[in-house]
Amino acid sequence: MKRLTREEKFMRQAIKAAKRGLQEGEVPIGAVVVYQDKVVARGYNRRAKLQLASAHAEMMAIDKACKKYASWRLPEGCELYVTLEPCPMCMGASLNARVDKIYFGAYEQKGRSLTAALAEANLLNHKTEVVGGVLEEECSALLSSFFIGMRQKQKEEKERKKAEAEKEQSQNKNTGE
Ligand SMILES: [Zn+2]
Numbered sequence: 532m533k534r535l536t537r538e539e540k541f542m543r544q545a546i547k548a549a550k551r552g553l554q555e556g557e558v559p560i561g562a563v564v565v566y567q568d569k570v571v572a573r574g575y576n577r578r579a580k581l582q583l584a585s586a587h588a589e590m591m592a593i594d595k596a597c598k599k600y601a602s603w604r605l606p607e608g609c610e611l612y613v614t615l616e617p618c619p620m621c622m623g624a625s626l627n628a629r630v631d632k633i634y635f636g637a638y639e640q641k642g643r644s645l646t647a648a649l650a651e652a653n654l655l656n657h658k659t660e661v662v663g664g665v666l667e668e669e670c671s672a673l674l675s676s677f678f679i680g681m682r683q684k685q686k687e688e689k690e691r692k693k694a695e696a697e698k699e700q701s702q703n704k705n706t707g708e
Contacts, residue, residue: 562588562613564596572596589621614670622649636670
């Protein structure tokens with residue numbers, strides 16, 4: 532087996548977190564905060580469970596790391612690994628927490644993310660380096676298989692309802708209603 536690079540090793544941890552979300556029926560996105568070559572916080576998307584628009588994997592991981600260090604400013608050198616390119620909210624949170632480097636796996640669809648612009652904007656007098664495409668295939672396969680499964684379930688549900696309605700209709704016909 533091919534040896535994993537340092538980045539891939541930590542991305543694997545983010546993927547592991549994403550899979551936990553998957554088990555709970557969430558869109559599988561996972562994140563970890565790394566400091567001094569150790570995972571110090573993990574998070575996964577919990578939007579459905581918590582019904583919170585802010586419950587993204589990155590937010591969960593950053594919040595946990597801040598709590599751990601009892602500081603909104605994370606120690607210098609903290610890195611964030613996330614399976615999907617961060618949205619503007621999570622880029623904002625990373626800048627606010629002074630994350631120094633972000634590694635993400637799958638790319639968000641073109642034009643739907645402002646990652647590079649936000650990383651370069653020097654908001655809050657802090658720049659975050661961003662590296663995309665770490666274990667990209669694995670990260671995007673996880674997401675696409677989730678969405679394929681979801682569409683399949685929706686299709687089955689639709690067919691089930693249709694069959695039920697047809698059954699009801701024919702029963703009504705039989706009873707002369
Ligand atoms: Zn986000």
